[in-house]
Amino acid sequence: MAAVTLIQPETPQQLCDAVAEAVAERVPMEIVGHGTKRGFGHPVQAAHTLVLNRLSGVTLYEPDELVLTAAAGTPLAEIEALLAANGQHLAFEPADLAPLLGGEGLLGGGPTIGGVVACNLAGPRRIQSGAARDHVLGFTAVSGRAEVFKSGGRVVKNVTGYDLSKLMTGSFGTLAVLAEVTVKVLPRPEKTRTVLIFGLDCAAAVDALTRALATPHEVSGAAFLPAPIAARAPVGRVAGGGRSVTALRVEGPGPSVLFRASALAADIGPGVEVDELHSHNSAALWRWLADVGPFAADPFSADRQSVVWRLSIPPSLVPALLRGLAVDDARYFLDWAGGLVWLALPPEAELDGGAARVRRVLAGLGAGYATLVRAPDALRGAVPVFQPQEPALAALTRRIKDSFDPAGVLNPGRLYPGT
Amino acid sequence: MRMPVPDAHIISRRREIATALRRILPPESVIADEDERRVYESDGLTAYRQIPLIVVLPRTTAEVSAVLRYCDAEGVKIVPRGAGTSLSGGALPLADAITLGMGKLNRVLEVDYANRCAVVQPGVTNLGITRAVEAEGFYYAPDPSSQIACTIGGNVAENSGGVHCLKYGLTTNNVLGVELVLMNGDVIRLGGKQLDSEGYDLLGVVTGSEGLLGVITEVTVRILPRPANLKAMMLGFPSSEAAGNCVARVIGAGIIPAGMEMMDQLAIQAAEAFVKVGYPLDVAALLIVELDGPMVEIDHLMERLTEIAAASGATSCRISASEEERLGFWAGRKAAFPAVGRISPDYYCMDGTIPRRTLPLVLRKMTELSLHYGLRVANVFHAGDGNLHPLILYDANQPGELDKAEAFGSDILRLCVEVGGVLTGEHGVGVEKRDLMGTMFNDIDLDHQMRVKCAFDPQHLLNPGKVFPELRRCAELGRMHIHHGALPFPDLPRF
Numbered sequence: 011m012a013a014v015t016l017i018q019p020e021t022p023q024q025l026c027d028a029v030a031e032a033v034a035e036r037v038p039m040e041i042v043g044h045g046t047k048r049g050f051g052h053p054v055q056a057a058h059t060l061v062l063n064r065l066s067g068v069t070l071y072e073p074d075e076l077v078l079t080a081a082a083g084t085p086l087a088e089i090e091a092l093l094a095a096n097g098q099h100l101a102f103e104p105a106d107l108a109p110l111l112g113g114e115g116l117l118g119g120g121p122t123i124g125g126v127v128a129c130n131l132a133g134p135r136r137i138q139s140g141a142a143r144d145h146v147l148g149f150t151a152v153s154g155r156a157e158v159f160k161s162g163g164r165v166v167k168n169v170t171g172y173d174l175s176k177l178m179t180g181s182f183g184t185l186a187v188l189a190e191v192t193v194k195v196l197p198r199p200e201k202t203r204t205v206l207i208f209g210l211d212c213a214a215a216v217d218a219l220t221r222a223l224a225t226p227h228e229v230s231g232a233a234f235l236p237a238p239i240a241a242r243a244p245v246g247r248v249a250g251g252g253r254s255v256t257a258l259r260v261e262g263p264g265p266s267v268l269f270r271a272s273a274l275a276a277d278i279g280p281g282v283e284v285d286e287l288h289s290h291n292s293a294a295l296w297r298w299l300a301d302v303g304p305f306a307a308d309p310f311s312a313d314r315q316s317v318v319w320r321l322s323i324p325p326s327l328v329p330a331l332l333r334g335l336a337v338d339d340a341r342y343f344l345d346w347a348g349g350l351v352w353l354a355l356p357p358e359a360e361l362d363g364g365a366a367r368v369r370r371v372l373a374g375l376g377a378g379y380a381t382l383v384r385a386p387d388a389l390r391g392a393v394p395v396f397q398p399q400e401p402a403l404a405a406l407t408r409r410i411k412d413s414f415d416p417a418g419v420l421n422p423g424r425l426y427p428g429t
Numbered sequence: 430m431r432m433p434v435p436d437a438h439i440i441s442r443r444r445e446i447a448t449a450l451r452r453i454l455p456p457e458s459v460i461a462d463e464d465e466r467r468v469y470e471s472d473g474l475t476a477y478r479q480i481p482l483i484v485v486l487p488r489t490t491a492e493v494s495a496v497l498r499y500c501d502a503e504g505v506k507i508v509p510r511g512a513g514t515s516l517s518g519g520a521l522p523l524a525d526a527i528t529l530g531m532g533k534l535n536r537v538l539e540v541d542y543a544n545r546c547a548v549v550q551p552g553v554t555n556l557g558i559t560r561a562v563e564a565e566g567f568y569y570a571p572d573p574s575s576q577i578a579c580t581i582g583g584n585v586a587e588n589s590g591g592v593h594c595l596k597y598g599l600t601t602n603n604v605l606g607v608e609l610v611l612m613n614g615d616v617i618r619l620g621g622k623q624l625d626s627e628g629y630d631l632l633g634v635v636t637g638s639e640g641l642l643g644v645i646t647e648v649t650v651r652i653l654p655r656p657a658n659l660k661a662m663m664l665g666f667p668s669s670e671a672a673g674n675c676v677a678r679v680i681g682a683g684i685i686p687a688g689m690e691m692m693d694q695l696a697i698q699a700a701e702a703f704v705k706v707g708y709p710l711d712v713a714a715l716l717i718v719e720l721d722g723p724m725v726e727i728d729h730l731m732e733r734l735t736e737i738a739a740a741s742g743a744t745s746c747r748i749s750a751s752e753e754e755r756l757g758f759w760a761g762r763k764a765a766f767p768a769v770g771r772i773s774p775d776y777y778c779m780d781g782t783i784p785r786r787t788l789p790l791v792l793r794k795m796t797e798l799s800l801h802y803g804l805r806v807a808n809v810f811h812a813g814d815g816n817l818h819p820l821i822l823y824d825a826n827q828p829g830e831l832d833k834a835e836a837f838g839s840d841i842l843r844l845c846v847e848v849g850g851v852l853t854g855e856h857g858v859g860v861e862k863r864d865l866m867g868t869m870f871n872d873i874d875l876d877h878q879m880r881v882k883c884a885f886d887p888q889h890l891l892n893p894g895k896v897f898p899e900l901r902r903c904a905e906l907g908r909m910h911i912h913h914g915a916l917p918f919p920d921l922p923r924f
Contacts, residue, residue: 018922028921033909064922074681075784097683136624143630144602155909159877160870165782167816167854169588169637170862170869171896172878173601176633185629197683220543224566226657228722266726273723324622326543349544349624379627396627402615407629409884414877416909425628 014040014057020064022150022158022189028060029187030156032419041183041421043083043125045116046108050129051182051424052395053387062124063117065189070164073098077147077164078195082124082188089123093195101196102145103133103296109306110318110384124188130180133300134231134259137223137346145194146175151186154415164192177410183421184429185414199261203271204231204287204295206248207256207279212236212344213329215256218278219347220325222258225277227270231259231296232347238340239304245291254339257287259296304343305354305384316341316354317363317385323378325349331378334371357386365393372397396425430477430860432894435524439505440482446505446527447483453495458533460484469528472513472520473575474861476777476831481508481522488533490608490616490646497644498614500527506890507612509640511551511583514575516778517859519587519639519895526893529644531582537561538647544622546605547652551582551645555589558650567652570597573855574763582645588637590855592688592762595813596721597653599855601636608647609635612886622649634881639857640892642885656721659687661755662731664738665712665745669693672714673788675741676812679718680785682737684730688719689813690762693792696769696807696820700761703768708761709745716743716812717758765809766820773805773822777834781845782854785815794844795819802837804830816854817845843868858896866898880906 017039019025032039040056042048044063062083070079073096080089086104093099104126108115127149132141139145148162161174178186210218215234222229233256240248240255248255258278260270275284287295298304305318323331325348332342332351341354355364368380382395399407404426411418411429422428439446447461460466461483471478482505487493500507506526513520522528535552540562547558547569555576558569572591573579579589584600585607597603606620619632626632635642666672672691679686692700692715701708708715718734720727731748738746749755761768769776783791792808799806805822819841823834842852846868853862866875875897882889883903893900 020922024921031921072784072786074677075786076680077784130625130630132625140598140602141625143633144598153877157873157877159874161874161878163782163849163851163869165784165815165850165854167590167594167599167782167811167814168851169855169857170852171858171866171875172881173588173633173637174878174881176601176630176636177881179633180627180630197680197685200683223545224542224654226566226654226722262722263726263729265729266723269723269725322623322625322627324541324544324546326541346624377621378623379625381627399628400617402611403617403619403628403631406611406615406617406631406884410629410631410881413880413884413907416907 014059016059016061018061018064022065025065025187025189026152026156026158029152029154029419032058033154033156033417036417036419038419038422041187042116043122044085044119046106046121047111047125047129048116049111050107050383053391054421054424056422060187061117062122062187063119068092069190076195077192079164079190079192080123081190083122085119086121086123086126094198097198098195099198100145100193101135101139102141103135103300104131104142105133105300105302107302110302123191127179127188127191128181128183134233134296134345137232137349138228138230143176143179146179146191147194148192149175149178149188150190151178151188153186154417154420158189162192166194182424184411184424185420187420201264201267202259202261202289202292203267204292205258205271205275206285206287208251208283208285209253210256210282211254212332215254215344216325216328216348218256222274222278223347225274227260227274228262229258229274230261231257233257233299234344234348236339236343239343242304243295244298244303245287245295247285247287247291248295257295259292299345302352305352315357315384317357317389318383319353319355319364319368320381320383321351321353321372321378322349323351323375327375327377330375331371334374335368362393363389369397399426432523432860433900439525443482446503449499450483450485450496453499454485454487454492458486458488460486469510469513469522469530472515472518474516474518474521474859477518477521477860479522479524481528482525484528484530486530486533490610493529493610493644493646494614494616496529497610497612500890501613501888504888504890506893508892509586509644511580511586512554512578514579514583515587515857515859516780517853517857517861519857519859521860523894531580534646541622542567545652546622546649548647548649549581551648552580555579555581555584562652563655566655568655569603569650570653571600571603574766581648581650585636585645585648586638586640587857588855590811590816592690592811595689595811596685596687601633603651604632604636604648605651606649607632607635607645609643610646611643612888612891620649639859639896641882641896642891658724658727659719659721659755660727660731661717661719661749661758662734663747663758664716664718664743665709666714666716666742667712667744669714669792670789671742672716673785673812675716675738675743676785678737678741679734682733684733686718686813687721688717690717691715691810691812692762692765693808695805696765696809699768699772699807700765703771704760704764706757706761712744717762762809769807769820769822774824774826777821777823777838779819779821779838779841780816780853780856781842781850782814782816783845783848783850785812787848791817791844791848795841798837798840802833804834804837811854815850839865860895863896864898876901876906883907
C-alpha cells in the first residue's frame with residue numbers, strides 16, 4: 011500500500027478544495043483533528059489523511075453571552091484554559107480518550123474541539139448537563155459534496171430549520187468535515203463536594219445511585235467503583251479503604267453545596283460509612299473517571315491490553331447485565347448513576363473480544379447500546395464496533411450518508427459497513 | 430402566503446381515498462364530511478385557514494403505519510397534527526392533504542422511576558406528563574405556555590421551549606427516545622431509555638423537524654425530581670437598557686436562574702390591567718427572576734441578585750414571601766398574550782432570538798419600526814436565553830392592517846438575524862417564517878437540510894409547504910457535479 015499523504019488545510023477554502031479533490035479522484039480520506047481518537051470506530055482504509063490541526067483558534071468568545079466559536083482543530087485544552095480564566099467551562103465535561111486509546115495520537119497536543127463534537131463525548135456530568143450534542147449551537151462544515159454549509163447559530167434557543175448540529179455531533183466525520191463549531195458555555199460551579207459511600211455491593215450501589223438521583227439535590231456525578239477499581243484511584247480516600255466506593259458529586263454556590271452534601275449523606279447513607287471529598291480531590295476523581303482512568307493504564311497486561319467496552323443502558327438493568335456477563339469486580343465500573351458501564355474484558359478469552367456475548371446479553375435485556383471502544387485494529391475491523399442497527403434504521407442511515415457524502419470519501423466505514 | 434398548488438386530481442379522488450382509508454381504519458376514524466373537517470381548518474396561527482382533504486384519527490402505531498404506507502403508494506400528502514396549538518402554522522391543513530390527528534394516541538404507557546423516564550403516546554399533553562409523575566415528586570421540565578393543551582408529540586416536532594429552559598433545556602434536551610413512522614410505513618425507534626444512543630443522532634434531527642420527517646407515535650422523556658423550593662424576584666427598571674444590563678450581570682456573575690423573564694411597559698400595563706397582581710406601573714421594564722433549590726441556596730443567591738439589581742439601577746425589588754405571591758408574579762407574565770389581546774382587537778406574536786447584549790439596540794429599532802408602521806408593539810422576553818416575543822397590535826377589520834403587521838413582523842425577524850440572532854426561538858418556522866429562511870441560510874445550507882428531508886420522505890409528502898421556501902426535487906438534490914483533473918488543487922499543503 012502506498013504511503014498515506016497528510017493533507018493539512020490552513021483555511022476553510024483549502025479544506026473545501028481538499029474534499030473536492032478527494033471527490034474528483036474518488037480517493038477516500040480519514041479525517042482527524044489531532045488523531046487522539048483514531049482508534050475509536052472501525053479502522054478507516056484511506057489513502058489520504060485530512061488533518062485539521064492548522065484550522066485552529068477561538069474566533070469568538072463572549073462570556074456574558076455564554077457562547078464560544080472555535081475552528082474545529084482548536085485544542086480542547088486551549089478552550090478549557092480560556093474558559094477557566096473566565097470562570098466558565100464546557101459543562102458536558104468532555105473526556106480525553108487519548109490515554110485509554112493509546113498515547114497522544116497522530117500529532118500530540120491532545121483532543122480537539124472538532125473531535126470531541128464528532129464523537130459526541132461526555133463526562134460524568136452527562137446526567138445533569140447532557141453530552142456534546144446538548145451544547146453545540148451551530149457549525150460550519152464541508153460535506154462530502156465539497157460544499158461549505160452551515161446550520162444553527164450562536165444562540166441557545168433556536169428552532170430555525172433542522173437541527174443539523176445534532177446530525178453532525180456523533181457522526182464521526184462520516185457526513186461532513188467540521189470547519190468551525192459554536193458551543194454553549196456555562197459558569198464553572200463555585201464549589202464541589204463528593205460524598206463517598208463505602209462497601210456497597212453492585213446492586214446496593216445502583217439502588218443508592220437511583221435514590222440519590224430521585225432527590226432534589228441536583229447530583230452532577232454518580233459513580234460506582236468496585237473495590238479493585240477503587241484501589242487504583244488517584245485519590246487516597248477512595249483508594250485506601252480496600253472497599254467499593256459509591257461516589258456522588260454536588261456542585262454550585264458554597265452554602266448550597268455544603269447543605270446538599272450533608273443532606274445526601276443523610277438521605278442515602280444511613281447504616282453505611284460515608285466520607286466527603288473536597289474540591290481538589292473531587293476534581294481529580296471525576297477527571298480520572300471521565301477519562302476512563304481505571305482502564306487507561308492497563309493493570310492486567312502490559313503488552314496485551316484488555317478489550318474495553320462502553321455500554322449505555324437504563325441503570326436498573328445493570329445488576330442483570332453484570333450477572334449475565336459474569337464480570338469480575340476488577341473489570342467494570344459504573345458512571346451516569348449506572349447508565350454507563352465500562353467493561354475491560356481479557357483479550358485472550360474470546361476471539362471476538364466478547365462481542366457476541368456482550369450483544370447477546372444486551373439483547374436479552376431488550377435495551378441499551380454496546381460500543382467496542384478499545385481493541386486492536388484487526389479486531390475492530392472484524393466485529394461491529396457499534397451496535398448493529400435494525401434494517402429500516404440502517405437503510406435510513408445509509409440514505410443520509412449517501413446524500414451528504416455520495417462519493418463515500420469521508421471516513422468510509424468508520425461507523426458501519428459503507429457508512 | 431403562497432402554498433403549493435393543490436393537486437386537483439387528488440382532490441377529485443376524495444371519496445375514493447376516504448373509502449380506502451375506511452378499509453384500513455375503523456370507519457369512525459375517517460372524517461370526510463365538510464362540516465366535521467372544518468373543525469381542523471387552522472392551528473394557533475389563525476390568520477391562515479384551509480379545510481383539509483380528509484381528517485384521519487388513528488389509534489395505534491400500526492394504523493399510522495398503514496395510513497402512511499397507503500398514502501406513500503398513492504402519492505397523497507399528510508399533515509400531522511397534535512393539539513393544533515402551533516403559532517407558526519405547522520399544522521395548517523392543505524386542500525389536497527390528509528390531516529393526521531394524533532389525539533387518540535393519548536395514553537401514558539409507562540412511568541419508570543428507577544430510570545427517571547416516562548413512556549407516553551404523542552397525544553398526551555405536556556402538563557399531563559407532569560400530572561402522571563408528580564405524586565412521586567417528579568415533573569417534566571419543558572413548560573411552553575400552552576402546556577395545558579399542547580401535546581408532547583407536537584412539542585417534539587417543534588422542539589418547544591418554555592420559561593424554564595434557561596436552566597433545564599428545551600424539549601430536545603429532555604427527550605430520550607421516540608418511535609417514528611416513516612412515510613413509507615416503516616416503524617423505527619430512535620433512542621430509548623438510555624442516555625446515549627449511537628449512530629447518527631436522528632432523534633436530535635427529528636426533534637424540531639416540524640412534522641416533515643415522520644410521524645411520532647411514542648415518546649420517552651426524562652423526568653426530574655421537583656426542586657425543593659421556588660422563589661421569585663420582581664425587579665422594576667427605569668429603562669429596558671438597565672434591565673438588559675442587569676440580565677447580563679446576573680449571567681456574568683455565574684448565576685443561571687431557573688427562569689429570567691422581561692416585560693416592557695406596554696406589556697406590564699396590559700398584564701396588570703388584566704390580572705391585577707401588583708406590577709409596578711411606573712417602570713419601563715420588569716424582570717422576573719426565579720430561583721429553585723434548597724432554601725439556603727435561594728437565600729444566598731437572592732442576596733447576590735439584590736446587589737446586582739441595585740448596581741444595575743433597579744428602582745423596585747420584591748421577593749416572593751409565599752407560594753401565592755410567587756404565582757402572582759408569574760400570573761401577569763403567563764397571561765401577557767391574552768392581556769394584550771384585551772387592549773387590541775388582534776395581535777401578532779413574533780418569536781426571534783437575539784444575543785442578549787443586543788437587546789437595547791433591537792428594542793430601539795423596534796420602536797422606530799413601530800412609528801414607521803403606525804402599529805403598537807408590546808414585548809415579552811425570555812431574557813435569560815435571548816428569546817424575544819414582540820406582540821404587534823393591529824385590527825384585522827381595518828383594511829391592510831394584517832399586511833402591515835406581517836411586514837412589521839418580518840422586519841423584526843430580519844433585525845434579529847442582522848444582530849446575530851435567529852428567526853425563531855421556539856415557535857417554529859412553519860408557514861409563517863418560511864419565506865424568511867433565506868435571510869439566515871443560503872441555498873447550499875438549505876439544500877443540505879432538504880437532503881435530510883429526502884432521506885426520510887423522498888416524495889415530499891409529509892407536511893409540504895412548511896419550513897422550506899421552495900421544495901426541490903430529491904433526484905435533483907442528489908446529483909453531484911464532479912470535477913475531473915489530475916491534481917485540481919496544487920496549492921493544498923500536503924506532506
